[in-house]
Amino acid sequence: INKIAMFYTNEGTIKNLNIENINVTSDKETSYPEGIIAQINEGTIENCTISGNVTITSEKVNNSIGGIVGNLFGGTIKNCVNRVNITCKSGTVGGISVYRAGGIIENCTNAGNLVGDTVNGICMSYVGTLENCTNIGNITASNIGSGMVTYNQGEIINCQNHGTIISENGMVAGIAIYN
Numbered sequence: 001i002n003k004i005a006m007f008y009t010n011e012g013t014i015k016n017l018n019i020e021n022i023n024v025t026s027d028k029e030t031s032y033p034e035g036i037i038a039q040i041n042e043g044t045i046e047n048c049t050i051s052g053n054v055t056i057t058s059e060k061v062n063n064s065i066g067g068i069v070g071n072l073f074g075g076t077i078k079n080c081v082n083r084v085n086i087t088c089k090s091g092t093v094g095g096i097s098v099y100r101a102g103g104i105i106e107n108c109t110n111a112g113n114l115v116g117d118t119v120n121g122i123c124m125s126y127v128g129t130l131e132n133c134t135n136i137g138n139i140t141a142s143n144i145g146s147g148m149v150t151y152n153q154g155e156i157i158n159c160q161n162h163g164t165i166i167s168e169n170g171m172v173a174g175i176a177i178y179n
Contacts (some may be wrong), residue, residue, distance in 0.1 A: 005036065030064055039070045043076075073101055117143045
C-alpha cells in the first residue's frame with residue numbers, strides 16, 4: 001500500500017468513528033506523514049477510537065506515522081483514543097499525530113505501544129494547546145522518546161505519562177524533550 005489513511009484531508013467533522021483490529025504491514029516509504037484516520041486534519045476529529053497493529057518495514061529515514069492523523073493544521077482532535085501498536089523503526093511515530101501546526105489536541109489518550117526512531121505518546125512537533133492528554137502506551141525509541149511531545153512551542157496543560165519510555169541513545173522525557 002502507498003497510503004494508510006482513510007481520508008487524505010479532513011476539513012469537516014469525523015465523529016464517533018470506531019475502528020477495531022486493523023492490521024497493516026507496509027514496505028512502502030511514507031514520504032509524507034501518514035495517519036490512520038486522516039493524513040491531514042484541518043477540521044475536527046472527535047470521539048474516535050482505533051485499535052490494532054500497523055508496521056512500516058521501509059527503512060527510509062523520513063517515514064512517519066501518527067495514530068490518528070499525520071499532520072494537524074489548525075484543526076482539533078478531541079476525546080480520541082489510539083490503541084494501535086505502531087512500529088516504524090526508521091521513522092517518527094506519534095500516538096495521536098506526527099506534526100501539529102496550529103490547533104488543539106485535547107482529552108486524547110495513546111494506549112498503543114509505539115516503536116521507532118523518534119517516538120512520542122501524543123505528537124512529535126507541536127505548536128498550540130495540548131490539554132488533558134495521557135500516554136499509557138510503552139515507547140521504544142532508537143533516538144528520542146517522550147510521553148507527550150519532542151518539540152513543543154505552546155501550552156501543555158494537565159497532561160500525564162504513565163508509559164515506560166526506552167531510548168537506545170538515552171534521550172527520554174516523561175512529558176517533553178524541548179519546551
